[in-house]
Amino acid sequence: MSIELQYTAKQRALRQEVREWLQTNVPKKSLASYDTAEGFEAHRQWERTLHSGRWSMVTWPEKFGGRGLDLIEWLIFEEEYYRADAPGRVNQNGVFLFGPTLMEYGTDEQKARFLPRLASGEDIWAQVWSEPQAGSDLAALRSTAIRDGDHYVVNGHKIWSTRAVFADWGFALFRTDPASERHRGLSYIVFPLDTPGVRVRGIPQLDGEAGFAEIFFEDARIPVTNLIGAEGQGWSIAMATAGFERGLMLRSPARFQRTAQRLVELARRAQSDADPGLLASVTQCWMDAEAYALSTYMTASRLMSGGSIGAEASLNKVFWSELDLRMHRAAIGLLGARAELRDRLGESAQEDLREAMRWMDGFLFSLAGPIYAGANEIQRNIIAERVLGMPKV
């Protein structure tokens, strides 16, 4: 079939169904940040609500609590989700990274054990990868998991673990062969964050909230049944996960389209005072958010016709992270002195102050975009080497 840019009746019906469900179920009051204890529990509750409507992981197979939606349907779901300003997904790492990994590499026992609780929001998952000396250079990991009977004894120091302060479980890479180097000898192991010998310390981020954590392991014992895949297979599993992360699903285009829409609305209100270059940059941002969405539809269509994801992951990562930063910078520029104010006056705050604070929150977060999930400079190397065939140095 050739290019056809109209939705089918089935797709329209799905959109209608999602829209109606969200209209009924999205909390009227926005939830507190999931980087606070209270907000985390409110977001966990929202995961349960989503699950009750079978909307928590729409692309998963039905047997694991999903709806088996295809990628175009997933995009439609996401469009409606962001259109409704529904809460952020506190279990994002579980839904988009760990879940798909487990479906591909886990045993049936592991799937049965982890997936239903993940889907229902009973378990919230954190990614436990980086170490102080291993950020973008993940192969430099040093934390060890040494086999001792039917347990691994884990020692080491992980860092920049998102959501780990309040999450229940972590998925991690450890060195199971202490004599190994670089990407050999790493294994993919999951563990409850309250395992004895595991100590989680929140790291305050730029906005002062503990959005990530460092994790210290001192002879923590983790059952070998928590190994995903084979020993030593950790690197290739992790790279598959990284493909998901940088690729299609971690940052759905709807997120940026919604931000672009809010930005254009802000610009419309400010246009009588703002400088023309800034207003033009708003239009450019809107165009780029649209381009990202169109590109994702193309990739989704290609994947559904049997293609596989390649360097798009790196192209996408660079594009959306820099777009997100540009959008938030434009908003801060439009807000002028209002952008500075950070005090939570609660209910009494006027809507325009609350909006300004949302933009500053988003700006601070967007600064991290070019850094996490593989720094953009690394992604540009990958594009040059894998897409353009330029030499690796």
Next chain:
Amino acid sequence: MSIELQYTAKQRALRQEVREWLQTNVPKKSLASYDTAEGFEAHRQWERTLHSGRWSMVTWPEKFGGRGLDLIEWLIFEEEYYRADAPGRVNQNGVFLFGPTLMEYGTDEQKARFLPRLASGEDIWAQVWSEPQAGSDLAALRSTAIRDGDHYVVNGHKIWSTRAVFADWGFALFRTDPASERHRGLSYIVFPLDTPGVRVRGIPQLDGEAGFAEIFFEDARIPVTNLIGAEGQGWSIAMATAGFERGLMLRSPARFQRTAQRLVELARRAQSDADPGLLASVTQCWMDAEAYALSTYMTASRLMSGGSIGAEASLNKVFWSELDLRMHRAAIGLLGARAELRDRLGESAQEDLREAMRWMDGFLFSLAGPIYAGANEIQRNIIAERVLGMPKV
């Protein structure tokens, strides 16, 4: 003395004098391009006219035909020169590069021999440095000048030699020690371009005109009296020349201020149709041209107080070359479909068509800016290494 941003009475008088002289002497009709035989001679004639008013090399000492002006006075002269839309300097390489080099490194005999004829426009000079395998990496030069009695016998192949098609003399770097490597064993030698064994072939550039040339040397004999400095000193002399080139004097700020002024005037006329982002970029260009001028005034003041030029040369090169390109891109954007037209309808062409062609000429030339005089990527390395102290790789 502290910062004082008013001109002195003496400086104002100089400006007045320059302005009046140019009003009388600048040709009413713009000269043909100096990349044509006819235009070259017309520009040589203009050099003679300038010399007759003692304006051809204002910073040179009076004994060599100059006026001994200081750097601020030079800036004032240049401001008036560009304000008057006076012709381009066909002997630019001689005036700003070879002349100052000779004053520093030449013998009295050499100065007497070359400088007066240079100043009067009798000799037009070309820079003869690059070779096919040695562009930004000048130390890779291979052409040789082997001593044979009181001559050097020169063999090799030079390229990208600006103005060489019609010029009279060249200043060049040759390898006088054929066993030497990299920057050792190079010597600075000058020669008439009509020396037997020297063959000059014009290289058409993007606009089809031969703005530069390649030069083939086959056993060309050049007297040893044409060696500047000592044998083997060529690299350090050339680096001093490169400092002049990238530094203060090759691209006077007035040139870019004048371009920015014309660009703003173009934008003013186009503003009812043009996009606001493009108009804003015009304002940004104007600001940057002003910033470059202010920066040059600061550097000039510092040099006059006994400072020396350092990495400013690299900062300047990157800044003006990228600004020049941005200005011309903005103009092309404002011109729309008019920018495409290239036919010389001569006197019959309407002023707006002639203006459009000037912008396209300038655009094509501006594309070379980030390349010549040391590619900008090399300049950024230099800035990182010499100004910021980052590692050389």
Next chain:
Amino acid sequence: MQFTFDEDQRLAAQSLRDLLDDLCTGADLRRAAEACDATSFTVACATRRDRIKELGFDAALVPEAQGGLGLRPVDLVLLAEEAGRAALPEPLVETAGVALPLLAALAAIDPRADAVLPAAIGGAGIALRWPDSDLVVGIDTADLVLTAESETSLALYSVDQFEWVARESVDPLRRLTQLRARAVEPITVSRDASIPSLWREARRCAAVFDAAQLIGLADRMNALAVAYSLERKQFGKAIGANQAVKHQLANVQIQIEFARPVVYSAAGSLGGSLSAPTDMDTRWLDARVAHAAIAARDAADLAARTAIQVHGAMGYSWELDLQFYAKRSWALSGLHGGRSAHFRSLHEALMQQRIELGPDQLFGRSLPRGA
């Protein structure tokens, strides 16, 4: 919803690419550019011109009922990209994408135009003079001229009813001419009420196909830059081993890859023929077309600048074939008001709330209002 090309579309593009890889090389372009006059130019290109005609794409967008292939604009977009990639001197895209469909639409309402249509489908060349310009491309090989004083009428002339003078473009392969009408009668003039919408749709098609050509040009220029960077050595290594060069070329590729879907979606939203309704609300369509025009220009602009930089001094010389692609991209980028006009219209539509926004609006309104 299916946003990917089918096998037929890919094969058609590949067949054109194969042909142009043979007959439209850098050396071919150089030979044509150095042809001293119009006649020798025409001779230099004759083989290629005939072979392209044989591919039979000219009448692709003419409805089947009128003797064409009845394809949609989106079926031609990859061909336009290939024409761009090769800096094809012949007006394949202009004829098949705009002029012939416009003539067919006129023929559907005007018997005198209808009488000429079979000859045009059979290979008679058609030049198009837009109402707001006096310059025409491809008059050398044209038999017919479509033109008008304003967008409320449409006139068809035989080419020998004009005199012309050659005008020089920055692109030596764009054969620009300026027409002067002799005082004679056109074959026909129509002032039908549908004419303004035909002109509007023709402009949309022209914008989209020019954008597709620019994508092809950008892709070619980046490929040339990559190849040169691997071959050229400085400081003892290929310049392409420098991270700065790698990142610059990666940036170009990013720009190209995110312009493509915009151009393709604009093409996919155009109507089946110039007089058929489009799938989209026209304000949305205009926005998407403007977006395609801008995105493709930005990609070509960055690609050209970067490729010239990477080539160093060589990039600035006439000796390098890169110039043909760069100059074509500059010439096409200025057409129809250039980026500035497209951006301004899109910007005003956004700021004055003439189009609806939101994640569900990507292909126009996805559900009825208030759903």
Next chain:
Amino acid sequence: MQFTFDEDQRLAAQSLRDLLDDLCTGADLRRAAEACDATSFTVACATRRDRIKELGFDAALVPEAQGGLGLRPVDLVLLAEEAGRAALPEPLVETAGVALPLLAALAAIDPRADAVLPAAIGGAGIALRWPDSDLVVGIDTADLVLTAESETSLALYSVDQFEWVARESVDPLRRLTQLRARAVEPITVSRDASIPSLWREARRCAAVFDAAQLIGLADRMNALAVAYSLERKQFGKAIGANQAVKHQLANVQIQIEFARPVVYSAAGSLGGSLSAPTDMDTRWLDARVAHAAIAARDAADLAARTAIQVHGAMGYSWELDLQFYAKRSWALSGLHGGRSAHFRSLHEALMQQRIELGPDQLFGRSLPRGA
């Protein structure tokens, strides 16, 4: 024409820098930022505050006839840069550069203000509330408040005639407060005809000194990024050995180096005191001031983003002192309408031909018209 600082100016800046290198380190800033309330904050900063007072810069711009040092704004610009480099929490620049000169100018025309001036010169703190904002910095240490409902009047209050509530800034070291006047009488209110021009000149000074602070901040942030890039290893080498990192940091330095002369020239063009005439035509002066505001913001914006990127995940954490400089730069960048307002005013002046252009106009008109 002499565009370089003299020895005195350099030494004054160096003395402030030395003091702040000792007393305004990252650790000092962190201690102050973590002070749980206004009182403990004030205590944490007390030593530095006293030492800065001892340097005696506060009355620098007050005319000698009124008991000040009679210096020009340009004499303060390097000090402002140093205050920025250190992210100094105390309102040194705001007091010495704007509030005290404004009080002095008022004192020159209003005896009741004149009566208060000696105390202010002697060290009484002055807070300034601009007519178009209800937020004030530095009320904790203020004794007097200058304010007005509009720019046609200027009122002086004792600080205890207000109540205030703390407001939180993105910059934890900017002590923002929102004032509520108690229903009492000001010390004085002037509606003299010169008041609007005093406010305008005060705004120019504020813009220039904020710009100078932003330059200092940008320079500090780039220095931190360079240092980290040399120290942090990935893939077996310092990240600063990567060409991409080198070029990014070089770009920041270029931006800074070409912003500096703009800021310095704007400072050099300001009048000797708020009521003294400036050297330049005011339309030119406004353009140069706006330019300084924009250039400094752009440098600080790029420096902050680049430094955070170079620091990787660390750059996003509260643990890193970089945040204090970045947040100060964001807070200052929004003031007085931010980049947008400055750019718009400059853009309109250019496009509407309100300033004369040309290579000879750099410092305002260089010769009489028609020369």
